[in-house]
Amino acid sequence: MTDLQRGGPDASTRTKTPTIYDVAKAASVSPSTVSRALARPGRVSAATAAHVRRVAAELGYHVNLIAPGLRTGRTSMLALVVSDVTNPVYTEVIGGAQAAVSEAGYVLVLIDAQESDLLEHGGLVRALPAVEGVVLAGTRLSDAAIGEVAGKRPVVVLNREVAGVPGILLDSAYGTRAIVEHLWALGHRSLTYIGGPEASWADGVRLRGLRDAAGDLGAVVLGSGPYEPTVAGGRAAAAALPDVLPTAIVAYNDQLAIGLMLALQSRGIRVPEDVSIVGHDNIAPAQIVNPALTTIVAPLHAQGQAAVNAVLAALKNPGAASAKPVTLPVRLVVRGSTGRPRARSAG
Amino acid sequence: MTDLQRGGPDASTRTKTPTIYDVAKAASVSPSTVSRALARPGRVSAATAAHVRRVAAELGYHVNLIAPGLRTGRTSMLALVVSDVTNPVYTEVIGGAQAAVSEAGYVLVLIDAQESDLLEHGGLVRALPAVEGVVLAGTRLSDAAIGEVAGKRPVVVLNREVAGVPGILLDSAYGTRAIVEHLWALGHRSLTYIGGPEASWADGVRLRGLRDAAGDLGAVVLGSGPYEPTVAGGRAAAAALPDVLPTAIVAYNDQLAIGLMLALQSRGIRVPEDVSIVGHDNIAPAQIVNPALTTIVAPLHAQGQAAVNAVLAALKNPGAASAKPVTLPVRLVVRGSTGRPRARSAG
């Protein structure tokens, strides 16, 4: 009777997943013994445990994540929110998160905001009851909304500081300083920053870092933007550049930098002879463009892993003081897209 | 008492998600009325329904996907299996799948095999009880293993034909024919195919397609491989090429083609003057390399969407004859990486 519910008209062809009761019957023990043998081997005689395990394997039994989730809140699922799956930055983060998650025997629920805060919120709301914790890698949510989620589940945020929520940050101050010093050493005395999305916390940090470092050296930083953090956004930024180009451009991320470079090159402008370009993140395509992109190497894979592990730790030990942010080191990698500025008649 | 279970020592700070009982109490109706008001508005008086909805909204109530899942098997979750999340091909597919899934009010569980069939199988086994259906985009599983999964949940496979399992295929025969004809028209009389992973079904299809088309024209196809379907794999393939280079190379996918191109260029070999290169899939970086890559445009986003919709359709209508594969059209896009072969002394 109840079997009919789950399969519908076609139930006959679809095999029912064996339950703990099926195993119990086949092994002639009680369901709780099966549960113990599988989850807590120490609390069952070795012989029984072995027997139950064998029977379970024969039947192809696997715990149904759903049921214990209902009782204990342990669903073995974690949510990962990204603003755009096709962005190579998140691709790396997802990879790291996935590695950590599968090592812990968990499962990853992916929520792609598709750059829409409505979709992001909707997806998160739907997934929330099913997951034990949340990693927000690239979120467009407000601090208040994040706080609300953090009130229900352990949350870890990437590249953003939110009061009371643990974060995995990058040492952007170091990165931007390294960029400015590199450009200064080459002879650049001013640079233009091509900004990313307004809702991006990292964007503000990067511009500020550039300004601070430039100020110390006596260099000038011009800001421009916001732009979509994509190759297309970079092309748009190139179109909006003044006729007298800056000698050096620093972009919010590599995708912008690449779009910018391609657009400028198609106008006959040479990189780095006419303009030096620097990106952020070191995504795979940064090494594919010609010239290869000078950029800030961010440990994206490690960030994804660290975030998942932090959520897992918060789950295991809810009392621990957790809200202190972790900062991961970055470094500048110099490639072909930066060089000495040409001497020019006027600025 | 039972509240303590879910939160642990820190439960005081973590808010409990409101349940249907909380709403029922607040609205002074029975739980079943709440359930009906939310899910089946027609079966409840308009006034009650409105009232319940208002109260639910005030409390911030959302259905817990877990609970109905236990009863009916409807968890509103779909699994998507990819062999490597960082591969831009899957990135696009994931994007398409995510779009379709979120439109249907579902949630996506991502399983990244990390190119390991063990991890893939483990992840799938863990996720299976929690999901209603499965999309296998890039799986290294055997036909038997796929059949087993298909026996438990609706499954749709991408780029692979598995008996009894519906698939979303690409018109590779057309694509490979277009490649061969394009190269033939340029003057190439033989080409080398750089193969992808052995476990890839598409790899065999592509090689066969090239051979068939070449045979009709009187051209020759040499095979090489298998290689990892990555940029690094392409570099490895370049190193293994004979001293006398072929005039035209067709790669299993764009990543291989790009790695190959970069490695050859770093050896001073010019593309397309010395070697013409063709890829498959048209991932974003194909337009970033210099020269841009001639390749087969695959509707990856649409494939992801179509796969999800097919699973959803199978869920809604389990009786429908579903195992007939769908073939999506592809087209050749000619860019800078292919050209006329130079006249040469000997082959």
Add this chain to the structure above:
DNA sequence: TTGAAAGCGCTAACAA
């Protein structure tokens, strides 16, 4: 139109 009750698969108490 509404309420009461049972049960999905599992596990934590409690009892034996």
Add this chain to the structure above:
DNA sequence: TTGTTAGCGCTTTCAA
């Protein structure tokens, strides 16, 4: 060491 029982949140009969 093992079995029994109850209940997680929800939906779906069945009854009122």
